[in-house]
Amino acid sequence: MDMDARCQNAAAAQTPDELLVQRCKRGCQQSFAELYQRHAGRLMPMLWRLGGGRLALAEDWLQDSFLLAWRKLDQLNEPARFGAWLKRLSINLALSDRRRVALVTDALVLEAQTMPEPPWPAADLDLERAVAALPRRARAVLVLFCLEGLSHAEIAAAMGIDPGTSKAQLHRARQILKESLS
Amino acid sequence: MSISDHELDRRLESLPRSCQPPDAVWQRLQEVLPDRMQALPADQSGRTPSRLGTRRMALAAAVAGLALIGTLLLLPMRPLQDSALVAVPPQQTVREAAAPAVGLQRSCQTVEAATAENEAAMRALEAALKHEPGNQLLLEFLAEARLRQADLNSTATRLAARHNHDL
Incomplete structure (x- = not known):
């Protein structure tokens, strides 16, 4: 079976991540597209919230995360855990990218004033905006602890x-949210 | 009057954890994904010819990246110079025993300096990438620099914890 045929098979919905990763390691971009379709939607809300509701920033982080994953696939020892590995990669990338956050802050003051709008149908827009408006560190801790399940x-x-400090920031974030949502 | 913890937890729990994957990001990603199977010769890579200034900038950023990575690779070895494994004059040993935080403080300063160097290198690499988005070498350096930034943050945390403990 040639590479194209294997790539087409890889696109089948039931193909496990492990198999897709192995095909990606051999250069199959279609398998990587399938991995993107499966996992990008799970990362996007997290990155959007970590970025304080800045869509362009979240999209940049998402793109960089997948690009980094593509380059580092050979370092992934457990291909079945691709999703968890990718999530850790994107969290580290977003948290360490303070410089780019600072660069876009000024430009996005206007965006913040007009209230961020999540790129999905928001069930609780007030809460989304309140989370986006939290101070950076408090917001990151709240998102990672309450929404992403990290310890x-x-x-x-x-x-x-x-x-x-993480616990203190979480307490701070919750206090601010409770006040702003009252 | 603020809302209760229970109400806040309930509302946080109801926030969506996933959405439709953005197609625009995949389109951009496809354009920059390097070929894992084969490296094309430079004249067949599909890149548009660069102007001389752009090439110089890219080359300078690449050299800066190489120098940075070389410097950072040496970083974990530096604290050894403060330890008993290195032969030091007895007077210096006594001084450092009397002030154990000095070596630690020096390590903290080293990490801070490395962080600043790393951030400067990332700025240079991003500036170069703006002129030559398809340059794989620059992309690789930038990815490494970002990972290194996360490592430096962790190292700074450990050092700060040790510093607090020693105090």
Whole structure:
């Protein structure tokens, strides 16, 4: 079976991630497209929230995450855990990209004033906007702990802070949200 | 009056965790995905010819990236110079025993300096990539620099924790 045929088979909905990753390692971009279709939608809300509701920033992070994943696929020891690996990759990328965040902050002050709009049908727009308006570190901790299920130890390692600081930032974020949503 | 913790948890729980994957991002991604199977010769890579200035900038950024990676590879070895594994004059050993935070502080400063260097290199690489988006070498350097930034953040955390513990 040639590469094209294998790529077409890989696009089948039931193909496990493990198989798709192995095909990607051999250069099959169609398999990578399938991985993108499966996982990009799970990363996007997280990145949008981490970026304070800045769509362009979230899309940049999403693109960089997949580009990095494509380049680092050979370092993935457990292909079946591609989703978790990719998520960790994108979190590290977003959290370490303080410079780009700073660059776009000024330009996006206007966007913030007009209230961010998530690129999906928002069930609770007030809460989405309140999360987006949180201070950067408090927002990151809240998103990663409450919405993405990371532990304080994991968040602390990813953000370069103490676990105690992570807990304090979470408390702060929750207090601000409770006040702003009242 | 603020809302209750229970109400906040309920609303947070109801927020969507996934959405439709953005097609525009995939379109852009396809254009920059390097071929894992084969590297095309430079004249067949499909890149538009670069102007001399752009090439110089890209070359300078690549050299900066190489120098940075070389510097950062040496970084983990630096704390050894503060340890007992390195032969130091007895007076210096006594001084450092009397002030254990000095070596740690020096390591913190080294990490801060490396972080600043890394950020400067990322800026240079991104500027070069704006002129030559398809340059695989620059993309690779940028990816490495970003990963290194995350590592530096973790190292800074560990050092800060040790510093607090020693105090």
